[in-house]
Amino acid sequence: MIFRRTLPLGVVLRDRLGRPRRVRSLVSSPRSRVWRAEFAGTPTVVKQIVGGPDAVDRFDRELLALRLAGAGRPRVVPEVLAADRDHRVLVLEHLAAVPDDGPWAIRYATALARLHALSPGDLPADTGPGAPDIRAFLALARALGVPVPAGAEDELSALLGRLRAAGSAQLLHGDPCPGNEISTAGGIRFVDLEGAAAGAGLSELAYLRIGFPTCWCVRSTPAPVLLAAERAYRDTWRSLRGGDPPGDLADACLGWVVQGDALVERAERRGTDHFARMLRADWQWGTMTARERVIHRLGVAAAAADGRADLAATVRLAAAMREALARA
Numbered sequence: 001m002i003f004r005r006t007l008p009l010g011v012v013l014r015d016r017l018g019r020p021r022r023v024r025s026l027v028s029s030p031r032s033r034v035w036r037a038e039f040a041g042t043p044t045v046v047k048q049i050v051g052g053p054d055a056v057d058r059f060d061r062e063l064l065a066l067r068l069a070g071a072g073r074p075r076v077v078p079e080v081l082a083a084d085r086d087h088r089v090l091v092l093e094h095l096a097a098v099p100d101d102g103p104w105a106i107r108y109a110t111a112l113a114r115l116h117a118l119s120p121g122d123l124p125a126d127t128g129p130g131a132p133d134i135r136a137f138l139a140l141a142r143a144l145g146v147p148v149p150a151g152a153e154d155e156l157s158a159l160l161g162r163l164r165a166a167g168s169a170q171l172l173h174g175d176p177c178p179g180n181e182i183s184t185a186g187g188i189r190f191v192d193l194e195g196a197a198a199g200a201g202l203s204e205l206a207y208l209r210i211g212f213p214t215c216w217c218v219r220s221t222p223a224p225v226l227l228a229a230e231r232a233y234r235d236t237w238r239s240l241r242g243g244d245p246p247g248d249l250a251d252a253c254l255g256w257v258v259q260g261d262a263l264v265e266r267a268e269r270r271g272t273d274h275f276a277r278m279l280r281a282d283w284q285w286g287t288m289t290a291r292e293r294v295i296h297r298l299g300v301a302a303a304a305a306d307g308r309a310d311l312a313a314t315v316r317l318a319a320a321m322r323e324a325l326a327r328a
Contacts, residue, residue: 006023006025006035007020007023007035007037007046008033008048008087008089009046009084009087009089010084010086010087010089012084012086013082013084013087013089013091016082017039017040017081017082017091018039018040019039020037020038020039020046021037021038021039022036022037022038022043023035023036023037024036024037026045028047029192030051030267031049031050031051031052031055031058031194031266031267032047032048032049032050032051032192032194033047033048033050034046034047034048035047036094039091042094043094044081044091044092044093044094045078045091045092045093045094045095046089046090046091046092047089047090047092048087048088048089048090049062049088049090049194050088051267052267055088056085056088058194058195059085059088059090059194060085061123061124061193061194061195061196061197062090062192062193062194062196063080063083063085063090064121064122064123064196065077065123065171065173065193065196066078066080066090066092066193067080068118068119068120068121068123068171069115069118069171069190069193071118071119072114072115072117072118074114074186074187075186075189076111076114076115076118076187076188076189076190077115077189077190077191077193078092078093078094078095078189078191079092079093080092080093081093092191095182095184095189095191096184096185097182097183097184098183098184098185099183100183101183103225103228103229104183105208105221105225105226105228105229106225106228106229106232107183107187107188108176108181108188108208108229109205109208109229109230109232109233109236110187110188110232110233110236111181111187111188111189111190112173112176112201112204112205112233113201113205113232113233113234113236113237113240113245114236114240115171115172115173115190116170116171116172116201116204116237116245117170117171117201117236117237117240117241118170118171119169119171120168120169120170120171120172120196120197120198120199121171121198123171123196123197123198124197124198125168125197125198125199126168126172126174126197126198126199126200126203128160128163128164128199128203128255128259129160129163129255129258129259130160131157131160133258133259133260134153134156134157134160134258136258136260136273136275136276137156137257137258137260137275138152138153138156139273139275139276140275140276140278140279140321141317141320141321143276143279144279144321144324144325144328145324146317146320146321146324147320148317149313149316149317150313151312151313152313152314152316152317155310155311155312155313155314156254156258156314158310159251159254159255159311159314162247162248162251163200163203163247163251163252163255165246166200166202166203166246166247166248166251167199167200167246167247168197168198168199168200169198170198170199170200170201170245171196171198172196172197172198172199172200172201172203172204173190173193173195173196173204174193174194174195174196174197174214175192175194175195175214175215175266176190176204176207177207177212177214177215177216177217178212178215178217178219179215179217180192195266200245200246200247200252201237201245201247202245202246202247202248202249202251202252203247203252203255203256205230205233205245205249205252206249206252206253206255206256208221208226208229208230209221209226209249209253209300209304210253210256210257210296210297210300210301211293211296211297211300213256213259213262213293213297214262214265214266215286216265216285216286216287217286217287218286218287218288218292218293218296230249233245249304250301250304250305250308250311253297253300253301253304253305254301254304254305254311254314254318256297256301257294257297257298257301257318260272260273260274260275260278261274262293263275263278263285263290263293263294264285264290265285274290275294278290278291278294291325291328294321294325295322295325295326298318298319298321298322298325299318299322301318302315302318302319302322305318
């Protein structure tokens with residue numbers, strides 16, 4: 001049973017929360033519907049997961065992630081006020097946004113470290129790049145007429161090993177993009193955790209360097225602010241967990257470079273070789289085309305890994321691929 005045509009409240013939530021008032025639809029992704037509504041005078045956000053055969057899985061993942069992350073103080077996610085799995089509906093604390101106090105990237109990195117430091121519980125492990133991604137990436141190089149330097153394939157295989165060795169003991173957001181965070185008086189809080197996973201936090205800290213690879217927008221962070229944000233992440237991590245976060249940022253950046261799936265929004269990631277598709281016909285996603293995204297990522301990753309003896313051939317390959325794409 002659905003209560004009100006515009007707000008998908010089943011009997012469970014209707015009986016628990018009462019009649020919603022001041023209901024207003026909000027902009028959301030194609031795979032969710034979101035409203036602002038009041039229950040007994042309390043403002044809330046109501047979210048329904050829709051679209052695709054994995055809707056229930058995404059609901060379960062987001063609910064679990066919100067509850068796990070809810071243990072953090074200060075809070076880094078909204079509180080879950082109620083949930084209805086039958087209708088895939090979450091009723092969440094309404095977060096009052098405030099203007100950013102200081103550089104956004106530093107506040108973002110601090111909140112990200114607080115999220116990552118929490119237990120991922122039974123969340124699925126983040127898959128990250130794998131051998132098929134390396135094969136597709138090297139095939140892209142050859143299709144561009146770029147010779148693959150001796151040792152590059154072995155270096156990339158070793159990269160996969162290091163990314164796996166970074167572990168899966170941290171709570172990842174899955175899509176920590178601008179728009180999936182809200183600046184509040186208590187710091188940044190993250191929303192839309194449908195892709196939350198257990199993984200290595202540096203894969204998401206790398207967003208600031210690589211340009212938010214799973215997002216419609218590509219942002220460049222000025223170097224002084226970027227370095228301050230990365231220090232803030234590490235300092236926050238040390239204060240919560242001790243030591244340094246596992247993994248390496250250059251490795252994390254290269255991990256995003258070789259993932260063709262990071263050239264399209266989540267709903268389109270169905271095992272297609274997007275590198276090969278890009279050569280047939282470029283496409284626009286948000287603020288950049290697929291080719292522009294690859295060119296940007298190759299440059300960032302090559303700079304991040306410059307001077308690494310164990311990635312020397314890969315750095316040469318990335319630079320040559322960037323030049324070839326820029327000429328094409």
